[in-house]
Amino acid sequence: MKLRIAVVYGGRSGEHEISVRSAKSVMAGLDPAKYEKIEYFIDQQGKWSPRPILPEPGAQPDIDVVFPVLHGTFGEDGTIQGLLELADLPYVGAGVLGSSVSMDKEMMKRVCAERALPIVDYVTVTRENQDPAAALAKLPFPLFVKPANLGSSVGISKAHNAEELQASIACAAQYDRKIIVERGIIGRELECSVLGNEQPLASLPCEILPSREFYDYDDKYLLAEAKTQLPADLPAEKTDELRRLAVECYRAVDCEGMGRVDFLLEIATGKLYINEINTIPGFTSISMYPKMWEQSGIPFGALIDQLIELALDRHRRKKATRFAR
Ligand SMILES: Nc1ncnc2c1ncn2[C@@H]1O[C@H](COP(=O)(O)OP(=O)(O)O)[C@@H](O)[C@H]1O
Numbered sequence: 001m002k003l004r005i006a007v008v009y010g011g012r013s014g015e016h017e018i019s020v021r022s023a024k025s026v027m028a029g030l031d032p033a034k035y036e037k038i039e040y041f042i043d044q045q046g047k048w049s050p051r052p053i054l055p056e057p058g059a060q061p062d063i064d065v066v067f068p069v070l071h072g073t074f075g076e077d078g079t080i081q082g083l084l085e086l087a088d089l090p091y092v093g094a095g096v097l098g099s100s101v102s103m104d105k106e107m108m109k110r111v112c113a114e115r116a117l118p119i120v121d122y123v124t125v126t127r128e129n130q131d132p133a134a135a136l137a138k139l140p141f142p143l144f145v146k147p148a149n150l151g152s153s154v155g156i157s158k159a160h161n162a163e164e165l166q167a168s169i170a171c172a173a174q175y176d177r178k179i180i181v182e183r184g185i186i187g188r189e190l191e192c193s194v195l196g197n198e199q200p201l202a203s204l205p206c207e208i209l210p211s212r213e214f215y216d217y218d219d220k221y222l223l224a225e226a227k228t229q230l231p232a233d234l235p236a237e238k239t240d241e242l243r244r245l246a247v248e249c250y251r252a253v254d255c256e257g258m259g260r261v262d263f264l265l266e267i268a269t270g271k272l273y274i275n276e277i278n279t280i281p282g283f284t285s286i287s288m289y290p291k292m293w294e295q296s297g298i299p300f301g302a303l304i305d306q307l308i309e310l311a312l313d314r315h316r317r318k319k320a321t322r323f324a325r
């Protein structure tokens, strides 16, 4: 019998359009000989069609596995994962904790720091207390200012002086009540795909060559001028180090299924820093997550097969857990 895969996409986040594009490519990659696909579209107001997934176990007898292709808020942050846990449905990608820790740039850094993984120096400010004094005292310019819980570079800016810093904080504060101020790294941007549950594997890395001062929203989605280099042109030891760090970061945040770990490589010191992890990375036909796997020997269709198998595997393992005496 064919596995029935529910692809949930769209959603209320600013990454709605990207989610639609990613979902189209995931659906095109589901081999019709093996899978039957069921589409669950969520519009920008949060309305589901043709119907919502209900939280009661057994309420969706026609679904075998859910593939959430929702980027950002209400999708990549543990919320939809919570719904799917309640419904007792197997689903692709990280669970509730891994999703929410990975989504929050500050929690992610704290978890990485606890394992002595290399992260960029940062200071946290809040919407209520936007005082930049601590950042000014601790960090040199240029600085990057980010809302803690967003993606696609929305609300992120680079500050070159105290005046710009104040404006950047005010800008980021529109998007989150927690704001990260971090040291700007002058260097290269690298990415690595990770796949797996208990034994995660890292792909060959790629390099992103932004066409602007940094990899901002326009560069990611509108200009199509950023270049990529796959595999990244790095000495073998650096590639090894990067792949090892990608897996360590993935484990540290309790990620499962898939994740794309993004790095900054500082030119002056040659040091690699983990910038962030994305638990539902872009999945469009030109997205780097699937492309890095393709380059590493796992073509798109086989990648989808593995992700579905990992979802079923986790669900089976969870079934072996007792939740009561
Ligand atoms: N500390 C930093 N130093 C240099 N560039 C950075 C730094 N942090 C972010 N950037 C730039 O900003 C982009 C977006 O930041 P990122 O943390 O990846 O947020 P998002 O989750 O929105 O992708 C990065 O791809 C990079 O170009």
Ligand SMILES: [Mg+2]
Pocket (backbone or CB within 6 Å): 152, 153, 262, 276
């Ligand atoms: Mg990023």
